[in-house]
Amino acid sequence: MPTIFIDDKPYFIKEGQNLLHAALSHGLDLPYFCWHPGLGSVGACRQCAVQHFKDAEDTKGRMVMSCMTPATDGMRVSIEHETCKSFRADVSEWMMTNHPHDCPVCDEGGECHLQDMTVMTGHNYRQFRFKKRTFNNQKLGPFVNHEMNRCITCYRCVRYYRDVAGGTDLNSFASSNRVYFGRNEDGTLENEFSGNLVEVCPTGVFTDKPFKAFFNRKWDLQMAPSVCQLCSLGCNIIPGERFESIRRVQNRYNHEINDYFLCDKGRFGHSFVNSKERLFVSMWRQKAKDVASEISQEETFQSATKLLSSSKRTVGIGSPRASLEANFALRTLVGEDNFYDGLSRHDSVLLSKVKQIVQRGPALTASLQNVKEADAILVLGEDLINTAPRLALAIRQNVIHMAQKKAAAVGIAAWNDLAVRNFVREKSDTVFVVTASKNKLEDVAASFQLHPDNIACLGYAIAHELNSEVELPKGMDADLLAKARLIAAVLREAKNPVIISGTSLYTEALLDASANVAWALCRQGSSARICYALPEANSMGLSLMNAKPLSLLMEEIVASKVSVAIVLENDLSRRLSSENLGIFFKNIPSVIALDSFQQQTVRQSKLAVATCSFSEGTGTFVNNEGRVQRYYSVFERKEKILESWRILRDWIRKSKKKASLWKNLDEITDDMCREIDTLSAFDQAIYRASFQIDGQKIPRETNGYSGRTAMVANLTMHEPKPLVDVDSPLAHSMEGYEGQPPSSLIPFFWEPGWNSVQSVNKYQKEIGGELKNQQPAVRLFDKQKSKKIVFFQRPPSLFKQQSGKWQIFPRYFIFGSEERAALSLAISEHLSVPCIGIGHEDAQKQKWLPGSMVNVEIDSKKWRLPVVIHPELESGMALMAHGLAGMDYAELPSYACIRLSESAT
Amino acid sequence: MLSTEETHEIDLEIKKFPYKQSACLEALAIVQHHRGYVSNEALKAVAQYLEMSETELDGIGTFYNLIYRKPVGENVIRICDSVSCWILGYEKIKAKIKNELGIDLGQTTPDNRFTLLPTQCLGTCDHAPALMIGDDLHRDLDENNVVQILKSYQEKRVVKDTIDG
The missing domain is CATH 3.40.228.10 (Dimethylsulfoxide Reductase, domain 2)
Incomplete structure (x- = not known):
């Protein structure tokens, strides 16, 4: 293994690294700006200078930029040498000549790489007394705020946006002291990964716009390790809370999944938990047409258990966006025979096929x-x-x-x-x-x-x-x-x-x-x-539950005499045609819907039970690759709302007379993993609530967390007792273990001197590689598989156009097709609108123009939609927007007639 | 948007490079030669022609001082403010021009005849102070001859691409 000497100390390095990468990987403090582990080196900022000596006798050396210098065996360099040290301080000083003195009002303040590096280089006093250059800022849309005066021209933003994310609408302009980073005119950043600019920018030029509207310093946020709820990939995230609202979501580094970057849906979509559509109180509706009235948690329990005890047959309808625990609790309550998957017909079929393929x-x-x-x-x-x-x-x-x-x-x-x-x-x-x-x-x-x-x-x-x-x-x-x-x-x-x-x-x-x-x-x-990309965050988890397809229930619904259906965190209007949804509600006298926000099934149900969201409850998801990951509650409301599994547990306790069932998350996890064989590896890997390091839990709050008593000063002058988290090794407190916890339990990244997101450097074994306390992933389908391969046969026939008809396929949208993300304020300003996509040839033949209103008729149902032209689309097929608010569910793929709407303009 | 003459000239430049985007700077210069400056519309047209994003092309265009992204007068005066010219009376020359034309650096006369811009060394320090008007170099300036020079441009319409007046 090659060895280099940094300030006369030997360090083993990996072949092919540059000096900066090698030094940071060994935990040394070497300031840098333009370099980023996800972007590589360009040597633009001159901040990472070190002294390079030709041999052990050489004391003078020569200055090199460490990010542009390959680390080679036997190399001798110094970070502490006076020449490079003062040079680095000078670099900071010259960057500061144009940087405004606005840290107290800057959103980046307190987690700013520029602040950290300036302190690290020792540039303490400003001597520059001339005018600073100023710029006009741009309006870059609902996600990213722009404040160009703070720019130190490191070029990271364009290198990320253009070279990594593939964006074409952000660039650098002009030269020398007037270099400007932005769009060539005001307008929303078009790239789907624009939010990462917030973390890539080392200072406050690009900041989180929704966060700015409800701002708190990093140290005042309560944070927890969490998992994105909005698609099947299971990217790791860190939501931050203050005053019972989720203020922002940051990337949680996981080298096997999302490394340094999230998508904008994942970063800005989770504030649905703050939306006015949230369901905080349960609702009861005596008759279908009654206005629902609010009921207390105790009344909810009484009404539900009464309904259940007099029910002839109770069915449970699970959910691909509810946790494993919630689905398991529902299955336990209604029994495996009565547990349905809550998926649309095709999702059910496709998901079981996916499971079959990855298992086999x-x-x-x-x-x-x-x-x-x-x-x-x-x-x-x-x-x-x-x-x-x-x-x-x-x-x-x-x-x-x-x-x-x-x-x-x-x-x-x-x-x-x-x-x-x-x-x-x-x-x-x-x-x-x-x-x-x-x-x-x-x-x-x-x-x-x-x-x-x-x-x-x-x-x-x-x-x-x-x-x-x-x-x-x-x-x-x-x-x-x-x-x-x-x-x-x-x-x-x-x-x-x-x-x-x-x-x-x-x-x-x-x-x-x-x-x-x-x-x-x-x-x-x-x-x-x-x-395989799957429809929802826990689609794979749901597939482990052996649930029957919802379509099966719909087939037998008239004959089966179901008295109560419990719908778990699921909106059936997104799974069933409006006709079938009508049949569902007509044939089942009592529908109990559990969810954390208002949706159509909740609005139509007899009993709507408020459950907490991912931000207030702990649960487990299985991602598209079969990776089992737990997300931890970030905070607890003063008016506590329970997780779905706890609500269902209370009903089981009553109906099955098991008073001490599942006292905490560990107990239901044990039971679940015992019953569902495939999950047994997870049971062994998970950190239980009793897990402590040096006798301490892991704090969700930073040690700079302020206002513990001030926050409730309008209610009491005493400091409230810290809440006890019986489900996880994390504590709702600023007190606890101060070191680095195991990878799945990291609530935030911070090290003394490293306040910005770049502090993740200090948590990594090697920069850009795995974390120091990396736990092995629990991946369900990695077991040795049979060598025997039975290929799928009978390929489909090639598509043949049907005259006068179009075959309609669904089209998903990053902003809009996910029901909850669409409720987030920032994303609601960026929603896609319902439309039907037609190929260029067809549109010409029919003389349809972009925006022409057409009626799409599938069976006897009509959708009135504007035309969007996709030049590349094959003739005879069309793409119908899927899952957008205000669009009725369509059973696809189907053949449809498309005609120009008579009332078209 | 682009004239056949412009596209023809751009095509000739494209032939010199393995990627047509590499000809973007020349393309901007060609457009500017024909139109005096590069308007937003012209920028868009060139970007489309070279199959690159407008933003990227604008980034390149704005980097160079001699690509004008705003309208300029018929004659662009670029007055050298580097050290030799500065020592030998740049300030006085500049004041004289300002006085004569009623415009400051970065401005254009109302009759659209002149735009005044600063420039760095013109490589003619032995004959400082110096300036350029269009493509013509004028050296050994003093407060008198600069007025004469300006007058000569006021009187005759100078075709932009003539070399050495």
Whole structure:
């Protein structure tokens, strides 16, 4: 292992690192600005200067920029040498010449990398007495606030936004002292990952706009380790609370998933918990048409247990966005025979197919890290930017990773960002993205558009190329076959390819085809992985519950005489057609809905039970790869609302006369893992509430948390007793263990001298790698699988257009298709509107223009929607917006007539 | 938006590079040559023509002092304020021009004849102070001859691309 000497002390380093990376990895304090572990080095800021000596005798040395200097065996450098030390202080001083003295009113203050670095370099007194340059700021939309005067021109923002996230509407302008970072005119930042600018910017130029409206200093926030609730990837997040509201969400570093970056839905979508649609009090409706009246928790308990005790048959309807514990509690209450999955018909079918594929193997599931490091990627059908945004960013990271590998072959170090970019300027030749409509990865990947059935055929053809056991679809044209051969050839050469697909086109054949490709590769001895984007955060978790499909209940609903249905955190209007929803409510006299916010099922139910949201309750999700992750409650309300599982437990205690059932989360977890075999590994890995370090719990509050008594001074002058958290090793307190907790229990990143998000450096074994106290992930489908491969056969037939009809597929939107994210204030300003997407050819033939109002008729139901033209869409198919507020549920894919609406203008 | 002449000239530049985006600076210069400056519309047209984002092109355009993103007068005076010119009377020359034309640095005369801009060293220190009007270099300036020079531009309409007047 190479050794370098920093200030005469030897340090082991990894081959291929630069000096800055090596020094930071050893926990040394070396200031920097333009460098970022997710971006590499460009040597723009001159802040990380160190002294480099030619040998042990050399005391003078020469100054080098550590981020641009490869660390090589035997190298001698100094961080403490007077020359480089004073140079670094000078660099800070000159950055400060234009930086305003506005820390007290700056949102970044207290967690500012610039503050930290200025203190670290020892630049304490300002001598600059001239005018500072000033700029006009831009309005950049609902997510990011702009304050250009604070800029120190490190270029991190454009390097992230343009080079990593693929944005085209942010850049640097002008030169020398007038360099400006922004758009070429005011307007919302278009990229779906713009929120990361807030964390990438080392100072207060780009700050969190919704947070600014309800601002608190970092040290005044109560924080907890949490998991994003808004898609199936399970990115790790840190929500911060003050005065019982979630003020912001920050990235929680996890090198296997989201590393340094989140999508905007994940960062700005969680404030739905503050929305006026929140349900804080339970509601009772005597008759269907009555106005609901508020009832207390005790009355809720009485009414519910009364309904249950007189019920002939009670069914439970689970939810893919409720925790494992809540679903399990409901299943326990109603019994396995009466437990339904609460999914739409196609989601049910697709999810069980996904589960079957990942369980059967032999391909393992891919984490985002696997995607980033894959040497070939094939996306079949899924519009990732809208259904699993962070996965789309992982593909972009993969393209960068592969470019670094190519550059390495000619001796360019991976961290030498500008050199790598200059050397590799072409699109990736190992990433293929085949979708129904444009996918926003066109600029980096080989990409083309096909009808979903044809994408599946392409998948079969690729698999056939790799293994002739797979049937070749009939009637494929030469062009498509050539594409299949090309893709197969690239995949065949790859050692660790990843095949990505998903459920959002409601096309089962896509799942089959992608499994066939992955398995055919495994058969050849490669360690191919498979990755499916699923509909919701705990879709995979729900699939472990052996729930019956909701459609089965709908089939037997008239005959089955159900008296009570308990709907757990689920809006059935998003799962059933309005006709079926009517039948559901007509045939079930008492519907009890549990949820944390108002939605249609809650509004229609006899008893609507208020449950707490992820911010106030602890629970467990299984992500799309089968990774089991726990999210911890951030705070507790003074008017405490219980988690769904606790409410259901109370009902079980009463109805089954088990007075001491599940006293805390650990007990229900034990029971659950005992009953659901696949979860047993999780039971062993989880930290129980009794877990302590040095006899202490882990505090959710920083040790600078202020106002503990002042916050309640209008009620009492005494400091309230800290709340006791019986479910987790975390404490609602600023007191407790001050060191670094295990990775899954990190409530916030902070180290003395490192107040900004960059403090994550101090938690990592190696910068950009795993955390020091990394726990091994619990991944459910990693067990040794059978070597025997049975390929899916019977590929679909190629799509044939039906005259006068369109085949309609759903189209998801990152901002709008997730019901809860749409309630967040910031996202509500950015919502997509209902529409029907038509191909260019069809629109011309029909003389429809963008915005033409048309009636989409499926069976006898009509949707009146404006036309959006997707030039790339195949003739004979259309994409209908899915899941947006105000749009009725449609059973898709279906054939529909589309006619110009008579009242069109 | 772009004239056939402009696209023809841009095409010639594109041929010199492996990526057509590499010709973006020349393309902006071509547009400016024909139109006097690069308007937002022209910027958009060039960006589309070169298949790059407007923002990226604007970033490049604004980096260079000689690409004008705002309208300028028919004659752009670029007066050198570097050290030799400054020692040898830049201030006086500047005051004289200001007085003569009634405009300060960065401004354009109401009749649209002149725009006054500062510039760095013109590489003619042995004949300082110096300035350029359009593509013409004027050296050994004093308070008298500068007025004469300005007059010569006021009287005749100078075609922009003539070399050495």
